[in-house]
Amino acid sequence: MGKRDDLIAQYADDLKNKCGMTPDMDLLTKVTIGCGPSIYDADASTVASSQPGELETVKQNFLIKKLGLADGPELDEGIAKVIETYGKSERNKHRAVVYYMLTKHFGKESFYA
DSSP: OOHHHHHHHHHHHHHHHTTOOOOOHHHHHHHHHHTGGGGGSTTTTBOOTTOHHHHHHIIIIIIIIITOOOOSHHHHHHHHHHHHHHOTTOSOOBHHHHHHHHHHHTTOGGGGO
């Protein structure tokens, strides 16, 4: 197994044990690949949910630019729900896991089909 496979296994473990979800491994793999090289960078691979600028970046770059969603309060609500599910006290919120949960939350799985 390569490094990416190890990370995907770690993300699946987070989804199961920290978020109480059974991951769709095919979708999780595609979301992880979509994150590109950021998953290998210690800083870029996580979402600093306590920083409003970071959450704005998730909204602008992932939800609006990548998934094509229209800006509105429901995007902020979706991000807040995902952060709540992951656990506000969880320091290492992996970007791929957050993006996976946002993709599921907004029903955009077809984007990765």
